[in-house]
Amino acid sequence: MDSTFLALIVLGIFSIVSGKICEVSSGNTNLITSLNKKLLRSVQDESEQPNPSVYLGLRLSSTHSLSLEQEYLTKLQTTLVPSLNSSLSELKPQPVTGLLALYALTLQAACIDPSTATLNDKKVLQHLKLQLHHEKQHIASFKRPLTNYYQYSLGVLSLCVNGVRLNPHVIHKLTEAEKHGAFLHKDSASVDTQAMAGLAFQCLKDSAKFYDALLNKHVQHTLEALEAELVKAQDEKGLIGNVFSTPLAIQALMAMNSVATQCSTVMETLEAEMSLGTFHNPMAISQLLPVLHQKTYLDISKMDCTGEDDSLVLEPRPPAGDLTLEKVMVRVVVESSEPRHVIYRGRVRVPEGSSLHDALKEMQRQKPQEFSYETVDSLWGPYLTTVAGVMTQHKDRTYWQLIKFPDTPLIEGIADYKIQHGDTFILRKSKW
Ligand code: B12
Numbered sequence: 001m002d003s004t005f006l007a008l009i010v011l012g013i014f015s016i017v018s019g020k021i022c023e024v025s026s027g028n029t030n031l032i033t034s035l036n037k038k039l040l041r042s043v044q045d046e047s048e049q050p051n052p053s054v055y056l057g058l059r060l061s062s063t064h065s066l067s068l069e070q071e072y073l074t075k076l077q078t079t080l081v082p083s084l085n086s087s088l089s090e091l092k093p094q095p096v097t098g099l100l101a102l103y104a105l106t107l108q109a110a111c112i113d114p115s116t117a118t119l120n121d122k123k124v125l126q127h128l129k130l131q132l133h134h135e136k137q138h139i140a141s142f143k144r145p146l147t148n149y150y151q152y153s154l155g156v157l158s159l160c161v162n163g164v165r166l167n168p169h170v171i172h173k174l175t176e177a178e179k180h181g182a183f184l185h186k187d188s189a190s191v192d193t194q195a196m197a198g199l200a201f202q203c204l205k206d207s208a209k210f211y212d213a214l215l216n217k218h219v220q221h222t223l224e225a226l227e228a229e230l231v232k233a234q235d236e237k238g239l240i241g242n243v244f245s246t247p248l249a250i251q252a253l254m255a256m257n258s259v260a261t262q263c264s265t266v267m268e269t270l271e272a273e274m275s276l277g278t279f280h281n282p283m284a285i286s287q288l289l290p291v292l293h294q295k296t297y298l299d300i301s302k303m304d305c306t307g308e309d310d311s312l313v314l315e316p317r318p319p320a321g322d323l324t325l326e327k328v329m330v331r332v333v334v335e336s337s338e339p340r341h342v343i344y345r346g347r348v349r350v351p352e353g354s355s356l357h358d359a360l361k362e363m364q365r366q367k368p369q370e371f372s373y374e375t376v377d378s379l380w381g382p383y384l385t386t387v388a389g390v391m392t393q394h395k396d397r398t399y400w401q402l403i404k405f406p407d408t409p410l411i412e413g414i415a416d417y418k419i420q421h422g423d424t425f426i427l428r429k430s431k432w
Contacts, residue, residue, distance in 0.1 A: 021294050022250050022263040024271060031274045032292045033312075035285050036061055040314055042282040043072045050076040051379050052102035057286030059109040059303065060295040063312045073110050080106075085120050088127055097131040098151035101158035104128055105297065111305035114162055125164055128155055132170050139173050149174070149183050153196040160203035161301045165210040172215070174200070175222045186401070186409075186432045191233060191241030191249050198226040198252030199297050206298075223256065231260040238266030242411045243273050247288035255296040281416050283380045325351035330359045331424040333405070334388050337398075337431070344388045346371055356402070356425060357382060357414040381415040387427050401430040 024032055039057055042048055055076055058069050080103055087094040104124050107114040117124045132155045135145040145152045156174060159166055174197060177183065183193035201223040208216045230249050233240045240249035246266060253261045270288070279285050290296055327349040334344040348363045363371045372389065375382035384400040385392055392398040402410040402417070405424035410417050 022267050024267060024292055028271050031271060035289060036312055037314055039282055039285045040065055040068055049377050050079045051282060052076060052106040053286045053379055054282050055106050056109055057289040060290040060293060060299060062293050063309045065312045066310045088120055095146040097135055097147050097155045100128050100131055101154040104158045104162055105300055108162055109300050109303055111303060125162060128159055131155060136170050136173050149177055150193040150196050153200045157200040157203055160207055168215050175218045178222050178225060191245035194226050194229055195248035195252040199255055202255045203298055227256050227258050234262055237269045238262045239269060243278055244284050247291050250291045251296040255298050325353060328352050328419060328421045330419055333426045335426055335428045336390060337429045344371060354419050355415050356417045359419060381413050384414055390429060392429060397432050398429060399432055401428045403428055
């Protein structure tokens with residue numbers, strides 16, 4: 001038999017057995033280095049809040065700057081520990097499932113045994129188990145988690161990756177949620193949540209020895225359903241959901257060894273988006289980098305922190321040019337719900353390339369009596385909470401939805417969306 005033909009057969013069998021690894025084309029590997037450097041630059045930016053997901057993105061890469069990673073870990077611990085301690089205090093407890101899960105993964109990615117780390121004198125993993133218990137109780141009473149199913153899945157993933165046996169009832173609640181189509185982002189399917197749950201269920205499948213046959217069967221069914229949903233959602237450009245959910249979805253499909261993923265199409269699209277600068281938010285980069293390095297969050301359990309490539313070096317940044325930018329007009333309509341009515345209508349001129357956040361700041365500066373807004377910090381940047389004195393709250397499930405007129409919801413937040421000439425935005429108080 002011809003040797004090339006044999007090699008092709010072996011490759012074919014290999015990809016069927018081991019699933020597909022979605023790789024960047026060999027001519028574009030410079031895009032990976034450039035994203036790694038972008039993420040490393042963000043950790044030096046004092047105006048950015050330390051973000052555990054960013055640390056995971058750096059750790060799951062093949063090249064490192066070990067000294068900068070170590071510095072970032074220290075910075076993360078100094079900010080996260082007091083904040084988690086206060087959220088977990090018995091006086092005024094706040095649900096922090098997602099952040100706690102990311103913290104436990106951070107410790108593991110740094111090769112610090114999370115089972116030895118404590119918060120308020122209790123083990124980190126113990127806290128996480130308790131958070132999931134509260135989430136489960138909340139679902140039993142109110143038919144939805146305390147936080148959301150994305151964080152619930154992240155919690156399950158983190159405990160599982162840390163080798164902890166989960167309470168079967170906690171797992172069962174997640175299989176039920178999947179079955180009843182509860183993984184939503186407002187009214188449509190949340191690919192990010194399906195992907196995070198997919199990663200969690202793959203980990204549970206790999207830990208089958210901890211659970212009984214019936215639960216393992218449920219886990220297997222849910223995993224198959226999630227794989228089918230992710231594959232079905234892949235569009236002609238290879239995207240699953242939108243450009244920001246696709247990296248997590250690909251991570252999940254890679255972890256599942258799925259053979260149905262359209263790898264070359266999706267990687268082509270992601271490479272084009274990387275070249276366009278779409279991935280500039282550190283959180284977005286942090287969820288994409290593992291894919292580019294053929295890793296998933298499940299690989300955190302295998303990390304041993306030895307013999308790592310320490311060759312990632314940042315060149316000095318070129319000085320920013322002194323550009324005089326043209327000004328563009330932006331219109332903002334603020335709408336309240338139930339009944340729907342306009343509570344404010346305004347316009348403002350801002351330099352080209354400004355963000356929606358810049359425009360809101362300028363509107364507030366010019367007319368503080370008429371227009372004001374408030375934000376809270378989050379891992380994705382500033383999250384809009386109050387507009388024109390109207391507040392949204394997690395407990396009543398309201399939020400300010402960002403819409404580009406007439407009806408296109410933005411897929412980025414106020415600080416990331418770059419204004420285009422003639423943009424009109426609707427800030428609509430909505431229910432999720
Ligand atoms: C749940 C969720 C929501 C919920 C949050 C409330 C809830 N149910 O808990 C709701 C439906 C309200 C929501 C709203 C929005 N979301 Co959302 N959301 C998520 C999701 C699935 C999980 C977030 C989470 O819990 N993270 C874990 C915890 C530990 O991190 P955290 O930072 O503390 O979490 C808080 C913030 O992330 C904040 N939040 C949620 N969404 C967004 C979006 C932005 C831009 C910001 C700054 C903050 C933010 O709410 C979280 C809970 O308190 C993520 C998916 C993902 N990959 O992260 C998308 C995601 C973050 N959301 C996204 C978007 C675009 C939005 C909106 C801008 C949509 C819109 N057009 O209005 C709005 C935010 C508008 C605003 N007011 O600033 C994008 C962001 C992409 C990007 N490049 O910025 C993501 C990645 C989904 C996606 N693939 O499109 N979201």
